[in-house]
Amino acid sequence: MTDMPNATPKNSLLRQDARTVKRNRAETRFKAYGIAAISVGLLMLVILLVTIIGRGTGAFQQTFLTLDVQLLEAKLDKKGNRDLQDIKKVSTFGYAPLMAAALEKKVAESAVESDLKPKEMAALLSKDAAAQLRDFVLENTDLIGTSVQFRFLTNSRVDGYMKGRVTRESIANDKNINAAQLDLVDALVKDGALEKRFNLAFITGADASDARPEAAGMGVSMIGSLFMMLVVLALALPIGVAASIYLEEFAPKNLITDIIEVNISNLAAVPSIVFGILGLAVFINYMHLPNSAPLVGGLVLTLMTLPTIIISTRASLKSVPPSIRDAALGVGASKMQSVFHHVLPLAAPGILTGTIIGLAQALGETAPLLLIGMVGFIASNPPDGIASGLMDPNSAMPAQIYEWAKRADPAFYERAWGGIIILLVFLVTMNAIAVMLRRRFERRW
């Protein structure tokens, strides 16, 4: 009989000693930090997106009040000859009484009870509603003298009440609306005349002044952005590709090309506001190009996008194998011919992808636009041609969002978030196209 010694061995593979346990715990902890870091990053992304969507979708809906309005001939076309010039002489003030009468009639007809004065009732409608009715009448002069059903834009406070932004508590000190008016709103909602609908005018319309947030839209600034992107595309793509071809295919290795290369990588990291200062000093102050013009914005963004395009173009030129160049040279092509006839077409998908990503970056850039004056005014008229699109003052999407964020009325904040949704839709589309191009045409040699 041998007694098994009861003492445990000093070390065992089966049982971890205290130090190993500690080390393994440290290992688990370390890994958990990593997971936590990624989760925090992704959580932030989710919070950001939820905030944008939650706050912004409201802007795509707007409260409208449907009324039967009598287009009295006596008021709108006194001479009765349907002459457009005569009808145009009636200003929006001429239309306001018609709307007030229509609203009063609506209140009287339906079971809605209200002891508000007509003027207070009319205050539910937007200050822009009369102008919209006027535009409608000017387009359909044959309807004068009849009664038409028209959907009127309501005041931003009414809209806010429908969306929960304005409550009965929050209007205690608000001069623009009172509790009795909200009672009328409730009654009209029950009646079905007042309702929230999809608001196309937010996507296609122009900006509006401080007092009419309900009428403000992104359309004109979208056109401004479009013109800027056209300028960027027309300048940055050819210049960027030419510069990359030189640096990648022809440049001798010497001090000057070294300087150019360092320069380009540094330009890519220069703060965007510095490009704005350059634009202000050179394009506006020295060349006397007009302030706030999309042309100037496009020039500034071109300078900013060039490094991005050059870097990605060089990468795609580099990925074309040298055997292609050698084969072209072998059958008697000149160096220039080998590049333009063979290398460049093969690198084209990569160049295009890089260009689209550069454009997307430029589309979202705001800071330089502030300095060349694309904020601080109301971009109210869409341009009527290419020349005026390039030279007339306009806003751009991010500048318009900034402009709304700076205004005092919270109704504009909803507009700003909504504008961000539109901007992000553009960016996502552009990036998706870039990814698709890469997937479709990418060639591995």
Next chain:
Amino acid sequence: MSNFLNVAPTTLLVLAVLILTGIAYVSARSRAMSSAGGDARKLHSLPGYYGYNAAMLTAIPALFVLVIWMLLQPVLIQNAVIEMIPASAVSEGSSVNLVMSDVRRVADGLNGAVKSGALTADAAKALTAADDVRSVLAGTGVALGSDVTAEVLAAAQRYRGMQSTGQVLMTAVVSLIAIAGLLIALRATTKTFRARNMVERFVLSLLIVAASLAILTTVGIVFSMLFETINFFKLHPWQDFFLGSKWAPNFRGDSDLSILPLLWGTLYISIIALLVAVPIGLFAAIYLSEYANSKVRAVAKPLLEILAGIPTIVYGLFALLTVGPFLVNLFGRGEDGILGVDWMSGATSVLTAGLVMGIMLIPFVSSLSDDIINAVPQSLRDGSFGLGATHSETIRQVVLPAALPGIVGAILLAASRAIGETMIVVLGAGAIARISPNPLEAMTTITTRIVSQLTGDTDFASPETLVAFALGLTLFVLTLGLNVLALYIVRKYREQYE
């Protein structure tokens, strides 16, 4: 503006040159073909190259001269006209430049009036100060701030005269150059002429010009800011700018314009941003490159990088409308707040801007560090595992020290990004310049002040506007220094393993 009122004749000129170019291509090509007896194989180059060569010689010198002329003419005319304005015409509180802009507006207005038919060309020339020029111009839509003095009117007439002479001269010179180019090219076109070499040499020089545009941009940035900065220091003592302690611009003059409070706000916000971004970004990079399997990596990495693709205006709005009010709820509002303290009064603060900027920089730090950690040779890890180290010990004691220079470079790049960031601080940091250690107070940054000094009405003769250029130059030097340092560190590190 003056360049754009006479666009129509200039456009015609450009069109004429382009038509000549087309003619040059066709005629040179056929001349080359006929010199070879119709057999393209006897030509030195493909027939098209002869055409391109002629087109190039016609268009390029002419258009080049045209552009230079259009850039120089306004400057030369301005200098000539400015001498005409006697010192007595410059009233108190005004400057020669202001008078000069009046002159330009009168001249443009007269041109516009002639163009629209409100005045005949002779009547416009015959105007004197006795005629009410201001009301004449107001009729054509040009509003003038004050009545036109005799000196201004004389200068404006001179300005118009020089402009039209310049226009005629320019048209003549440019067309002559284009025709001369065409003739020279046609003379040279024979079957032995090396047209392809000429064309290729020209294309190569175009490529070189495009590549040097990058340098031109940098030079433009530096000079545009340098000149105005020098002007600023002529008007304002540099001691106050660099060493003062107060930022209080006052458009009536006598302002305190010191960069130090702005620099403090900028650095404070950047440090908070880095405190958020560096740990999160670094740990995310370590996890993605060392632990995560390829599936997690394929999902998490692009998702994180979305954060970098979101425009900064979105972050700015997020700071102003979401994070700011949340922080006020947390640290402000006294008894009603979540913590029951009253340390924060407004939504804009250093912490608001710093936190949001940190979120923006996470993917920046993580993808750069990810690349750098991946570049550490596997043999180093294998050696460490072979000695019995756990995975985390390997990372902490082998991989990270090896990757450290690269990571430092990444952090420096992120810092330069943070210092130059504009929209987040414009919307989230506030507008009060002060040096305070409290992160819950609103402070202001260099970029915010550049925006506020240069938006709205700017007067390039006042130090309050010009200071923005000095700030811009400081910002440029600061970020450039950080970038160069970062690139240097990264490059030096790369040499170790390649």
